[in-house]
Amino acid sequence: MARTQVGIVGAGPAGLVLAHLLAEHGIQSVVLEKYSRAYIEKRVRAGLLEHRTVELLRSHGLGERMLREGLAHRGTDLRFGGARHRIPYTDLYGGREMLVYAQQELVADLVRLRLAAGGDIVFEAEEVALHGLDSESPRITYRAAGEARELECDFVAGCDGFHGVSRPSVPAGVLTTYEQRLPFGWVGILAAVPPSTHEIIYALHARGFAGHMLRTSEISRFYLQCDADDVIENWPDDRIWEELRTRLATNDGWTLKEGPIIEKNITEMRSFVIEPMRYGRLYIAGDAAHIVPPTGAKGMNLAISDARVLAAALADWYQSGDDSGLEAYSETCLRRVWRVQEFSNWMSWMIHCLPDDLPDVAYRRRLQLAQLEYVARSAAAGASFAENYVGIEDV
Ligand code: RFL
Numbered sequence: 001m002a003r004t005q006v007g008i009v010g011a012g013p014a015g016l017v018l019a020h021l022l023a024e025h026g027i028q029s030v031v032l033e034k035y036s037r038a039y040i041e042k043r044v045r046a047g048l049l050e051h052r053t054v055e056l057l058r059s060h061g062l063g064e065r066m067l068r069e070g071l072a073h074r075g076t077d078l079r080f081g082g083a084r085h086r087i088p089y090t091d092l093y094g095g096r097e098m099l100v101y102a103q104q105e106l107v108a109d110l111v112r113l114r115l116a117a118g119g120d121i122v123f124e125a126e127e128v129a130l131h132g133l134d135s136e137s138p139r140i141t142y143r144a145a146g147e148a149r150e151l152e153c154d155f156v157a158g159c160d161g162f163h164g165v166s167r168p169s170v171p172a173g174v175l176t177t178y179e180q181r182l183p184f185g186w187v188g189i190l191a192a193v194p195p196s197t198h199e200i201i202y203a204l205h206a207r208g209f210a211g212h213m214l215r216t217s218e219i220s221r222f223y224l225q226c227d228a229d230d231v232i233e234n235w236p237d238d239r240i241w242e243e244l245r246t247r248l249a250t251n252d253g254w255t256l257k258e259g260p261i262i263e264k265n266i267t268e269m270r271s272f273v274i275e276p277m278r279y280g281r282l283y284i285a286g287d288a289a290h291i292v293p294p295t296g297a298k299g300m301n302l303a304i305s306d307a308r309v310l311a312a313a314l315a316d317w318y319q320s321g322d323d324s325g326l327e328a329y330s331e332t333c334l335r336r337v338w339r340v341q342e343f344s345n346w347m348s349w350m351i352h353c354l355p356d357d358l359p360d361v362a363y364r365r366r367l368q369l370a371q372l373e374y375v376a377r378s379a380a381a382g383a384s385f386a387e388n389y390v391g392i393e394d395v
Pocket of ligand 1: 009010011012013014015032033034035040044045046047048049103125128159160161162163164165188267285286287288294296297298299300301302303
C-alpha cells in the first residue's frame with residue numbers, strides 16, 4: 001500500500017492550491033482527480049479573482065502567467081431603468097483591484113507547476129472511496145491505469161466539488177446542511193466576440209437579469225436570467241442575442257457586439273453549506289462544503305481561501321504538533337463562508353427580476369429599486385458593496 005501525508009481528492013482550485021501550499025512546508029500529498037488533465041484544463045467556469053486570491057497566488061509563485069495575461073478590474077457597471085451607474089470598487093476599497101482570469105487557465109497553471117515541482121497528481125482516478133476517516137490513518141481506495149490501488153494517509157482533504165465522494169462519506173447525522181434554491185437560473189454563454197465593455201455589467205431589466213462578464217480580448221461571457229427549471233433547448237442563439245440586446249440596452253446609445261456562440265448551458269442558482277466542514281481526519285474544502293449562486297463570483301475564491309486555512313493548520317500540526325488550527329478549521333472557514341453567503345444572496349435578490357408568484361411581489365420590486373438606487377448613489381453603500389465584492393480581508 002502506498003503512503004502519503006495528505007491525500008487530496010479533487011484537482012480543482014481548492015485541491016491544487018492546497019497541494020502547493022503543503023509542499024512549501026515540506027508536507028507530501030497525492031492529488032486524486034476523477035477526470036483527465038486535458039478535460040479539467042478546458043472546463044469553463046469562474047473568471048473573477050478577488051484581490052486576496054491574486055495576492056495569495058502571487059506571493060507563492062503561482063501567479064506568473066495570471067499576472068501577465070489577466071485583466072485588472074477597478075469598477076463595475078450597474079444598469080437599471082436604462083441608466084448606467086459605475087461603482088468604482090477599487091477607489092472605494094483601498095485601491096484593491098480584481099483580476100479576470102479564467103478558472104481553467106488557473107487550473108492548468110497549478111497542474112503544470114505542481115508536476116514540474118515533482119508533485120504527484122493521479123488523473124482519471126476512478127471509484128475513489130474513503131475509509132477509516134475516524135482513525136489516525138485513513139485510507140483512500142481507487143482505480144487508476146486499470147488497477148486497484150490504496151493510499152494510506154495522515155489526513156484526507158475532500159476538495160472534490162459539490163458532486164464528489166467526500167461529503168457523502170461522512171456518516172449520517174454528523175453534518176448539518178443549510179440550503180436554498182433561488183427561483184431563477186442563468187443561461188451562460190461564451191461567445192467569440194470582443195467585449196462590449198471594459199468593466200463587468202450587471203443589468204436588471206423588466207425581462208430579467210443580464211450580465212456581461214469578461215474573459216479575453218477575443219472571447220466574452222454573458223449571462224441571462226431564465227426560469228429555475230428552464231432547459232437550454234429553449235434558448236436558440238437568436239433568442240439569446242435578442243434578449244441580451246434588450247436587457248443590456250441603455251438610454252445613452254451603448255451597443256452590443258455580437259458573434260458566434262461557442263458554448264452555452266444553464267446554471268442553477270443554489271446556496272448550500274455543511275457544518276462542520278470536517279469529520280475525524282477528513283477536512284472538506286471548497287464546493288464540496290459550500291455553494292453560492294454565481295452572482296457575486298465568489299465560489300472559486302472561497303475554495304482557495306479554505307485551502308489557505310487548511311494548509312496553515314496542517315503545517316502547524318506537522319511542525320509542532322499544534323492542533324489548534326485543525327480544531328478551529330471549520331469555524332474559521334465558516335465565518336467567511338457565511339459572509340459570502342449573505343453577500344451572494346443579497347446581490348442575487350437585488351439584481352434579478354422577481355417571479356410574479358412571489359408573495360408581496362409588487363412591494364418587493366419597489367424595495368429592490370430603492371436598494372439599487374442606494375448602492376448606485378451612496379458612497380457608504382458603494383463601499384460596503386466594494387468590500388464584499390473585491391473580497392473582504394478579515395471576517
Ligand atoms: P471544483 O472546481 O469543482 O473541483 C473539484 C474537482 O474534484 C474532481 N472530482 C473528483 N475527483 C476524484 N474523485 C471523485 N469522486 C471526484 N468528484 C469530483 C472534479 O473533477 C474537479 O476537478 O471544486 P473547488 O476546487 O472547490 O472549486 C470551486 C470552484 O470551481 C467553483 O466554486 C467556481 O467555479 C464557482 N464560480 C465562480 N467562482 C468565483 O470565485 N468567481 C467566479 O467568477 C465564478 N463564476 C462559478 C462562476 C461557477 C459557475 N458554475 C459552473 C456553477 C460561474 C459559473 C457559471
